[in-house]
Amino acid sequence: MNAKISILFYAKRAKASTSGLVPIYLRITVDGTRIEISSKRFIMPEKWSQKQCRMKGNSEEARALNAYLDILKGKVYDAQREIVQGGNLVSAETLKSKLLGTEIKKRMLIPIFQDHNNRMEKLVGKEFAKGTLGRYQTCISHTKEFLKWKFNISDIDIKKIDYAFLNDFEFYLRTEKSCNNNSAVKYLKNFGKIIRICLANGWLEKDPYLNYHSKFNEVSRAFLNEKELESLMNKDFKNERLLLVRDIFLFSCFTGLAYIDTQKLTQDNINLGLDGNKWIFTTRQKTKTTSNIPLLRQAEDIIQKYKEHKTCLNTGKLLPVLSNQKMNAYLKEIADLCDINKDLTYHIARHTFATTVTLSNGVSIESVSKMLGHKSIKTTQHYAKILDAKVSEDMQKLKKIFYQKEEKSEKLKRKISL
Structure with a gap:
């Protein structure tokens, strides 16, 4: 889906210098998220048109400054195009990084998953059972093997985890690991906790589980009669x-x-x-x-x-x-x-x-x-x-109620006919 981008230049009066000059800032809004970048240009407040977001007049100074702002605006759209062509998601963070020439710190899946498991291990016996830790340890093991099987990599940027990733992971669990439905669903549920940690920390902007649906099959639980x-x-x-x-x-x-x-x-x-x-x-x-x-x-x-x-x-x-x-x-x-x-x-x-x-x-x-x-x-x-016996007992009570109603109705009919 294309990101909605809006661009605005404004004079930041709150940062006026002692000589009265104010810096011109570039404000970019991507799907509701704002970022601000300095244009490294200054202007006297009375020369700035707040309505047109440009310098007033047609002087050589005004034409030069406005041309420079147009170049900056063009760079924003160039950066957007490069991000899309690189197969990455256009966001306020990726756009700012592209414009400033800084590299966004990648957050990799396995260290986040391992950190979760390490914390859980220290809480075994206090907040978690040993068996719960075992399931998450198995899940991270399956995840590592899946990354090698599907992408021939040992780790992945969490931003690349999407709906298709989850579907492929489920397919891998069912086929390569021979997991039944409930086991596969349980592992995806465990994996979902790691995704929620990423979302809560603001490392992910969109939840890959948003349109992902899986369901446990009801298991017939054994008991003694x-x-x-x-x-x-x-x-x-x-x-x-x-x-x-x-x-x-x-x-x-x-x-x-x-x-x-x-x-x-x-x-x-x-x-x-x-x-x-x-x-x-x-x-x-x-x-x-x-x-x-x-x-x-x-x-x-x-x-x-x-x-x-x-x-x-x-x-x-x-x-x-x-x-x-x-x-x-x-x-x-x-x-x-x-x-x-x-x-x-x-x-x-x-x-x-x-x-x-x-x-x-x-x-x-x-x-x-x-x-x-x-x-x-x-x-x-x-x-x-x-139990079948309980069902039978309840139905016998129901039959008795219906029989009593029918008998009462028949008696009433006979009484009326007399």
């Missing part, structure tokens, strides 16, 4: 490690807490709620939102069971939670022993709380959303899949 949950609860494990992992998993099934939020719990997180019963009061690490959960009997029994566990006594933690990697490894073994034909991971406990434990038992989606610590109820709707 009532039968599978009972099987897991009633299974008698001889191995103490499997027993511990099963219990910690069940704790999250009855509280809805994610692994990291369960792992960091201490006795200080257990307090009496407004109803006089025990609640968990915590803040989700992922979203920094509060998550207040009334303790169900099953969860409270597990807390009591491990109250004197040596790990809890030594660390002050509420439960002896193993590493996420070990928990997931043991959960796969537990699934086999309980004949649960699902890829059992710790996060399935959170899904199970949202569906089998709460929604299917009539707990409102608003209450579930609050306990899960979601910022938006839309997020809860992705987790909380209404």
Whole structure:
């Protein structure tokens, strides 16, 4: 798109010299952004025509000065043409640089991206989870490989990142990196944060994401149904490690807490709620939102069971939670022993709380959303899949209502006919 340029000469009276001469300035406006450049010429204020933006009269001095101003005006349009021919964006900054013969400092993508990751790394455990840092590290790695694949370069000026760049990057992720839709969209979302940093700092004038659209495909989230949950609860494990992992998993099934939020719990997180019963009061690490959960009997029994566990006594933690990697490894073994034909991971406990434990038992989606610590109820709707049994139950109620209405109508008709 062509930039809209306007040119104006004016006498800057605020900078008058002791002899009364004022400098003549060139004001250039590019798409609403102004720059001012000195013409290095001076004039007495009474000789300047503010309306015509030129020196008054037809004297030799006036003709010479006005001719010089015309030359300057021509140089502005010459600079604009050269910038366009060079394949660059015409802006107030690029135009001023061209006219003054100064080189604009290029801001390169990779150092900006790396600086973001370095800052994030120092905030791991405080504001960010380690997994979040890992995703951004993978994203910068993919970005470097894309630049080599597409342009055979190791870095790029951020001003050259446009809509086409984003489309090509997405294509690369889907083809060369074999990313599925949601993975590709997530990497582009991570990349978008770096672009927003550039925009906020004024390093970019236009957002390349303005017309770029991508959408996550809804994923069918696995959860344990009532039968599978009972099987897991009633299974008698001889191995103490499997027993511990099963219990910690069940704790999250009855509280809805994610692994990291369960792992960091201490006795200080257990307090009496407004109803006089025990609640968990915590803040989700992922979203920094509060998550207040009334303790169900099953969860409270597990807390009591491990109250004197040596790990809890030594660390002050509420439960002896193993590493996420070990928990997931043991959960796969537990699934086999309980004949649960699902890829059992710790996060399935959170899904199970949202569906089998709460929604299917009539707990409102608003209450579930609050306990899960979601910022938006839309997020809860992705987790909380209404079970077939619940749908069937609701439809049976509806059928009953319709039947009662029809029966009432028939009785009324019979009464009228009599």
